[in-house]
Amino acid sequence: MRPRYIIGLVGIGLLVAALAWAATGLPAFGHYNQAYGRVAARDAVPTRNGTNSVVITSFDYRGFDTLGEEFILFVSVTGVVVLLRRMRSAGREEDSAASSGEIEEEDMRASTGERWLGAAAVGPVAVLAAYVIIHGQLTPGGGFQGGTVLMGAAAFLALGGESALMLRIRGSSSPIEIAESIGAGGFAAIAFGGLIAGGVFFFNFLPYGKAGLLTAGVVPLDNIAVGLEVAGALLMVTSELFEQRLRGGAT
Amino acid sequence: MGIYPYLVAAWLAGVGFYGVITSRNYVHLVVCLTVIQASTYVLLLSVGFVNGGQAPIFADVPSTSVVVDPVVQALSLTDVVVEATVMALLLALVVQAKKRFGNVDPDSVNRMRG
């Protein structure tokens, strides 16, 4: 192993030195002064009536990047699901005796107190998630952040001991998977809508509104699609890994 | 404060690389990749900072106030999402590695030689 460490340290040393050398040529911290940022910040309110210029930038000016990002999420989750399922089906052929059949629901029930707390938390967190998603173009947040919170609401189910429910989510034609795909497809469909309605792919074709929720055209719809997709994706990954753990596959 | 944040980013990148090279556990390796990722968004966000600037959200500040750059924040958002999903995929592979190889030591699993 030793030669590798030496080679690696030499390389890292050169790399870090090069980055530091480049850093001395950068403008000092806090002195950002470029036009792109200024225009993106100044323009969000007048042109789109949305007050969160980060979301307007990522969903409107650079919406195509966000489409790519959505699909990276989508393809990665598809990959995780496919690989873990293949692994399980191959494993099932190998060790037939090891994994039991259905997991007894009674074995996984937690105490009543835990279940009540979990159930009580789901509602408020879900509402918070919906708020964050829908107000994406106005306040900090948006589809990605809200989708993660939404997944958190579902995670409270697992924390509250309802593990069996988590497993049922994971089934092959589960609504979660379909919801996730609808989220991804929905985003792409909205982009196509821009093409049909406005002649340009990703054109922001809905009315921009004055203030409040229905502003910035398609951005709220995009946020909802993204939120759906992120929540679905994270849920699927978590439940797949959860199943691995429960079936004792990783030991 | 001049270039400190950029040096932090460079240092993080170096540490992350070192971790990947010397790692003896796949999970540790994936987390070291996360450290390298941290260096990318530290660099991105510190490049866009404006002294005295607010967050670029105008819900409660007038739209003429000084704000930091929203573009790098959008880029960092994309960065975080992308790499989180890549880590998920990698960890799925690691789970399988544990199952197939019995351990998660990257140096013990080499089937591909020559």
Add this chain to the structure above:
Amino acid sequence: MSQLPPLAVGVPLLVAALLAVVHPLLTRTVSDLVATVTALATAVMCLLMLVHVGSGLEIYWFGGWHPRGNLAIGIDFAVDPLGAGLASLVSVLMVLALVFSTRHLEVEQPYYHVLMLIFMAGMVGFSLSGDLFNMFVMFEVLSVAAVALVAYKIHERAALEGGLNFAVINTIGAFLFLLGIALIYSRTGALNLAQIGHFLHHSGNDRVVVIAFTLIVAAVLIKAAAVPFHFWLADAYAVALTPVCLLLAGAMSEIGIFGLARVYFAAFQPALGGSAPVLRAIFVGVGLLTALWGAVMAYVQDHLKRLLAFVTISFVGIFLCGVGLLSADGVSGTAVDVLADGFNKALLFACAGIIQHRLARLSQERLHGCGRHLRLTGPLFLAGGLLISSLPPFGPFLGKSMIEDAAIKAGYGFVPALIMLASGICGAAVIRAWARIFRGWGRAHEHAEDTSDEETEAEANEAQDRTPAVMLAPAVLLLIGTVAVGVWFGFADLAAKGGQRFVDFAQYHAGVYGAHVPQAGGSSDAPKFYDYLYCGGATLIALGLAALSLWGARLSRRWNDLTESASALLLPVRRLHSGRIGDYTAAVALGTGVLAALMILTLN
């Protein structure tokens, strides 16, 4: 017509999402059909774009965000002949790969199809994009899809290891790319390639530009698998499903080289153009090193797909020499060679896939003489091997001739000889494999180490006794494609015009900001008479080396001693390919560090 660029990316993505939505209702046949038709539609769109753009430049602004003055607010697709050409190559290969995987391949529908469609969309998007961060996003789309596809046979240990190595090294490449983007954004305030170039035209070269360029070059060279960033490729290509290998070898490695060329000519050329001679030396040096390393490593491989993976690496070296010359001739030569050799390598992988399907093995040692009854695959494989060694007057010959001409014109007269050597050795490796497998020539038990073949299964349960038409047809079409590129008159001229357009920054900038870009002029006078000598020489080297390797022991005892000492010399190099991710990462770190040091010393 003008809406084609977004559709070429949007349609496969939308169809992939729809397939996932309705997956409970789908059967294998329907998934195969829908995916193949979508890929075909994308191929048609890319070809239409190619025809429509001619040798000009067409820009598409997403969301209707046209630039304001000098500032590009939105993301654009800059469709030029070489970009559209690469997108067409990618989608055509995808059609053939999906046809190849129809019905027989052991995959989960429709997830496999979803992964393939998104893989294609990412590559098409990368080829057409004119915005640096959008290139990064598309780069990640295709990388993540590729990781899932490479690790697909997850129950095989080798596939798992290959997938992990691939994923980790490519992710490091992505991070280097991001660091470069952050630096260049800080310097220029722009993410659009043309705007970056315009800014650098006025501000010139400085520390930030040099390191940003270094980081982005390192990232794309990792993807392209140039030495010393190449270690992941053999592990990954050896274990992927055959249709995926078609795409990886035929398109993904080339995407890396394209990215390098695009970023240089469209963004960094105004700042770094003055140091072009130095950059040329660096790129050509790395290219030649890669070409020879790959060829030699291919020659000593036993596992068929791993052999072809090293052939791919070697050819990436040749492509890097081509674009590294930083001239219109070099770029057009590389374009032709990418097309011809892309088809060629895909053909060889398709034949390997057929062998795997019929015989359930991929080790030359264990396949010795077993392929005699594969009456169509044998000639296809031999043809592929001869074409790899640039047999005149076909496609790879034309491509390599153009690269060699460009090298001589740029003053690098020794490059053609080394390219000849590399292609010759690669050809020898393939032709020798043909002789061993399909003819049973040579000794049955050579001392080649067996690298991870024990688990190679047929990709469809057990060895089959018929080669399905869906596997043979793509192979035959790929052969026709490889041959046609060289035989079709006027192709070199088209490529020359495309290369002219690609390297012209002034027109690129004007076009992005709304001016009309005229059709480029240019023509090529390849192949010249000495090209016949070089390429014919490569073929002779291939045949001679293969023959010596098969029968040399019989002719002279000294041959044995020679091979023994050559193997001993080669052992340290082979040991470097250890399969350990830590070693690979150390190599990447060293490569990036040395590249940075070189750039700092020479470009300042």
